[in-house]
Every structure is written in structure tokens, then in C-alpha cells.
Amino acid sequence: DADVTQTPRNRITKTGKRIMLECSQTKGHDRMYWYRQDPGLGLRLIYYSFDVKDINKGEISDGYSVSRQAQAKFSLSLESAIPNQTALYFCATSDVGGGRAINNEQFFGPGTRLTVL
């Protein structure tokens, strides 16, 4: 079984709809991340969480919210989807080793392809 899973894998929705993307991990990592990927722009950080009680905004958090329900689960919500949120969304995890200021290897889920019409 995959260590980092994302559901759904593909989703088509309409403008204005609320949508939730879910991420689960079995790696036992404390840190979890949400990124979006657009052609030519690479991965951009939306939100990250260093433990269950910690939520931090990334580069492009406007229009998104997150919930860290447990160590293993980190969900991303689009409260009112708009077409420019059409993208490939990745969840990732990493462990803590080295201290808060050190970032370790991230392990990615397979991605969720979201289309907002």
C-alpha cells in the first residue's frame, strides 16, 4: 500500500462549489504539506503543518483552508472553487529530524487533478 494517499484522484467541479481534498499517510511523519502544480510554475506551497496543532500559510493560501485532523490526516478545502484553482494538487509528508529549521526529504502522494468549470 502507498505510504501517502490522496482522495479523490480526479475531480471535476463547478465554480462556487465547496470541495475537500484529503490526504492520509502511514509514514508516521509529523510534517504535512499541500502544494499545487501548474504548468511552467512548478509546485507552490499552499499550507503546511508541523504537527497536529500547527497550521501555517504558504505562498498561495488565499482561497484555501486546511484541517489537520490527526497526525496522519491533512485535508485541503476550497470554500468556493474558481476556475483558476484548476491544477494538480499534491500532499507531502516529512519527518522532523534535524530540528524545526531543517527541512527533510518530502514524500509525495500521487496527486489530485482538480478541474473547476
Next chain:
Amino acid sequence: RKEVEQDPGPFNVPEGATVAFNCTYSNSASQSFFWYRQDCRKEPKLLMSVYSSGNEDGRFTAQLNRASQYISLLIRDSKLSDSATYLCVVGMRFGAGTRLTVKP
């Protein structure tokens, strides 16, 4: 200016060629540096971490220049299977990626 910048390419090289990618970053306090590989429509996967003294893993060599704030990746003896997008990562910030195609 983006925090992490890469030449988007594409780089088209013949098998056996040596190819180098560079990546510049703006945050001088950064402490973690990586190269990831991403195949088409797949998730990124770690290729190698980049250490201050430079490091090598088979055909791949990574280097860090803190004074000039860039990291590099050198691929020797390119294989067809090296065709992918290579992503530079500084901390939690990703570059846009450099597309490499190795041709027979």
C-alpha cells in the same frame, strides 16, 4: 523575484552526454537543499540531497555554492531513462523545474 529559480529548458541531449542544471535561490538563511525528479503526471521523488561539501551518487553530482546562492546538478553519461523534469528545492520552496529529454 522568485525565491527559487531554474532554467526551464528544455534540454535535449543525446545518450551519453553530460548535462548540468543550475538553480538560484534568494533566501540566504536556507539550510536544506534538494534535487527531485518528476516524471510526466507523476509525483516528485527525491533524487538527492545537496550538502555543503558537494555529493555524488553514481552518475549524479550535486553542489552547493552558498556565497553565490546556487545549487547545481550534473548528470554524466545520460541515459534514456533520465528523461524527466528536475526540480530544485530550497527549504520547502520548489523551482519551476527543468525538462530534460535524452535521445538515442
